[in-house]
Amino acid sequence: MNRRHFLQFLGVSGVLSSIPGCSTSPFTFSSTELPGLSPSLLDQVQTASGIDYKILIRWGDKINAKESFGFNNDFIAFHPLEDDRALLWVNHEYVSPTFINGPERTKENIDKELKEVGGSILEIKQLEKTWQVVKDSQYNRRLDANTKIPFAWNEKIAGKDFGVGTMGNCAGGKTPWGTFLTCEENYEIFWGDKTRAGEKTESWLGWDKIYPRSPLQYGWVVEVEPKTGKAKKLISLGRCAHECAAVTKAKNGKVVAYTGDDKINEHLYKFISDSTDSLERGKLYVANLEKGQWLSLDINDQPILKNKFKNQTEIQIYAREAAKLVGATPLDRPEDIEFDPLTGNVFVALTNNKQNKNYHGSILKIVEDNNDPASLTFKQEVFLSGGKEHGFACPDNMVFDPQGNLWFTTDMAGGEMNKGPYEGLGNNSLFVFMRKGEHQGKVMRVASAPVDAELTGPCFSPDYKTLFLSVQHPGETSPSKDKLTSTWPDGTIPKSSVITLTGPLLEKIVQGKL
Ligand code: FEO
Ligand code: CA
Ligand code: CA
Numbered sequence: 298m299n300r301r302h303f304l305q306f307l308g309v310s311g312v313l314s315s316i317p318g319c320s321t322s323p324f325t326f327s328s329t330e331l332p333g334l335s336p337s338l339l340d341q342v343q344t345a346s347g348i349d350y351k352i353l354i355r356w357g358d359k360i361n362a363k364e365s366f367g368f369n370n371d372f373i374a375f376h377p378l379e380d381d382r383a384l385l386w387v388n389h390e391y392v393s394p395t396f397i398n399g400p401e402r403t404k405e406n407i408d409k410e411l412k413e414v415g416g417s418i419l420e421i422k423q424l425e426k427t428w429q430v431v432k433d434s435q436y437n438r439r440l441d442a443n444t445k446i447p448f449a450w451n452e453k454i455a456g457k458d459f460g461v462g463t464m465g466n467c468a469g470g471k472t473p474w475g476t477f478l479t480c481e482e483n484y485e486i487f488w489g490d491k492t493r494a495g496e497k498t499e500s501w502l503g504w505d506k507i508y509p510r511s512p513l514q515y516g517w518v519v520e521v522e523p524k525t526g527k528a529k530k531l532i533s534l535g536r537c538a539h540e541c542a543a544v545t546k547a548k549n550g551k552v553v554a555y556t557g558d559d560k561i562n563e564h565l566y567k568f569i570s571d572s573t574d575s576l577e578r579g580k581l582y583v584a585n586l587e588k589g590q591w592l593s594l595d596i597n598d599q600p601i602l603k604n605k606f607k608n609q610t611e612i613q614i615y616a617r618e619a620a621k622l623v624g625a626t627p628l629d630r631p632e633d634i635e636f637d638p639l640t641g642n643v644f645v646a647l648t649n650n651k652q653n654k655n656y657h658g659s660i661l662k663i664v665e666d667n668n669d670p671a672s673l674t675f676k677q678e679v680f681l682s683g684g685k686e687h688g689f690a691c692p693d694n695m696v697f698d699p700q701g702n703l704w705f706t707t708d709m710a711g712g713e714m715n716k717g718p719y720e721g722l723g724n725n726s727l728f729v730f731m732r733k734g735e736h737q738g739k740v741m742r743v744a745s746a747p748v749d750a751e752l753t754g755p756c757f758s759p760d761y762k763t764l765f766l767s768v769q770h771p772g773e774t775s776p777s778k779d780k781l782t783s784t785w786p787d788g789t790i791p792k793s794s795v796i797t798l799t800g801p802l803l804e805k806i807v808q809g810k811l
Pocket of ligand 3: 467468540632693694753
C-alpha cells in the first residue's frame with residue numbers, strides 16, 4: 298500500500314492531483330492463442346477456463362475460540378506437515394478503519410484495529426483434493442500489533458530489547474530451515490517515523506496518539522517459527538519499508554537474503570550471513586546498478602559511514618540514509634524478489650515510479666557474477682516491461698513454477714484502475730509469463746480481482762496442483778459502508794480472503810504441457 302491507497306480508503310482522494318501524461322487509447326489483450334482472460338471490471342474473482350477457485354478463509358472467520366483471521370491478508374507461505382496437512386502463514390498488512398469499527402480515532406476503535414494486523418498461522422488439510430482450514434488446531438494462532446517480539450541483535454533498539462507488535466506485514470519469504478519471514482513495510486502509517494536528527498512524522502492511522510511507541514521498533518524483517526509462532530526481529534537486514542526477504546544459499550553454503558525497500562527511489566539490499574542456518578549475523582550490502590556492485594554497509598568497510606554514524610546499530614536503524622551515503626541506486630519501488638529455478642538469477646519486481654512518469658513498472662533480472670549469491674558484482678537487465686504490449690501494469694508479487702514460468706500479480710491503485718495510463722488494463726490480475734514451448738515469451742491473464750482489490754501472495758502447494766492466493770482490499774475506495782464499491786465475496790461488506798486455484802489448465806502450465 299502507498300499513501301495514495303491510504304487516502305483513498307479514508308475517502309479523501311480528492312486532495313490528490315490527477316496523473317499527468319495519460320494515454321487515452323484503449324488496450325485490447327492480444328494473446329488470443331492463449332486460453333487467458335480478457336481485462337475485466339467486474340466485481341468478481343474470474344479465472345481462466347480450466348482453472349477454478351474456492352475460498353479458503355475470509356476476514357473475520359474464527360480460527361480458534363479466541364482469535365479471528367485478520368484484515369487485508371497478503372503474503373502466504375506453506376509449511377508441510379505429515380498426512381496431507383500443512384501450516385500456512387498469512388500476512389495481514391494494514392486496516393481500513395471504515396470496515397472495522399469506524400474512522401473515528403478513539404481508543405476503542407484503535408484497540409480493535411491492533412488485533413487485525415500482523416499475521417495468522419493456520420493448519421490446513423486436504424479433504425477430497427480441497428484444502429480446508431482445521432478450525433481450533435493447536436497450531437492456529439495470531440501475531441498482532443500487541444505481540445512482544447525480541448530484537449535479534451547485540452544492542453538495544455530505542456532502549457529496548459524487544460518490539461511490541463508487528464504490522465505493515467506485506468510480503469515475506471521462507472528460510473532453508475523452515476521458518477517464515479514476514480516483512481514490516483509501511484510502518485509509518487501506524488506509528489509515524491523519526492529521523493536520525495530526532496524529527497518525528499505523524500502516523501496516518503493515529504495509533505501513536507493512543508499508544509505512544511517508538512517507530513524504531515518497526516520496519517524490520519521478522520522471523521517466525523511455524524509450529525510455535527515464536528518470533529524475532531532481524532536487525533541484521535536493516536530497517537526500511539521491506540517488501541519481502543528472499544533467501545537462498547551461496548556456493549559456500551552460507552545463506553543470502555535479498556530484500557527491497559518499496560518506496561519511490563529507495564534501494565535493493567542483500568544480506569550475506571556468516572552462517573549456514575541463521576540470518577542474525579553477517580554483512581548488509583546495497584545495490585549500485587550502474588556499477589553492478591553490492592556496496593557494504595559495514596561501518597568498518599566504509600569511512601564515510603564511520604564518520605557519520607555512531608555505530609553499526611545506528612546504520613541498521615537508518616539503513617536508507619547509509620545506503621545513499623555509499624552510492625546506492627534509487628529504484629522504481631522494489632517489490633517482490635524470486636530466484637529463477639532455470640538459471641538461479643534474481644528477479645525483482647519494480648512496480649512503478651510515478652515521480653519519474655514510469656506508470657507501468659518492470660521486472661528486473663540480476664545475474665550475480667559466477668552465478669554465486671555471495672558475489673559482490675553482478676550484471677542486470679530489464680526482463681519484462683509492464684504496459685500495453687504485455688497487457689499488465691505494476692508487477693508486485695511473483696512466484697516461479699518448476700518450468701520457470703513466472704506467475705505474478707499486479708497492484709494498480711484502487712482509484713486509478715482502468716483510467717489514464719491504466720485504461721484498458723481492467724482490474725488487478727494474476728498473470729503468467731510463459732518460458733517454454735509454443736507460447737514462450739507471452740503473458741497470459743490467469744485470474745482477475747474484484748473491484749479495488751489486488752491479488753497478492755501467490756504460493757504453490759509442494760505438488761504444484763494448488764496455487765494459494767490472497768484477494769486483498771476489495772472495495773477499498775468505498776467512501777462508507779453505505780456506498781460500497783465492492784461487495785465481494787458474499788454480497789455484504791467486502792472481505793479480503795485467501796483463495797485456492799486448481800484445475801487442468803493450472804496443471805498443464807506447471808507441467809510445461811500448454
Ligand atoms: Fe505492500 Fe509493496 O506492497
Ligand atoms: Ca503492493
Ligand atoms: Ca506487495
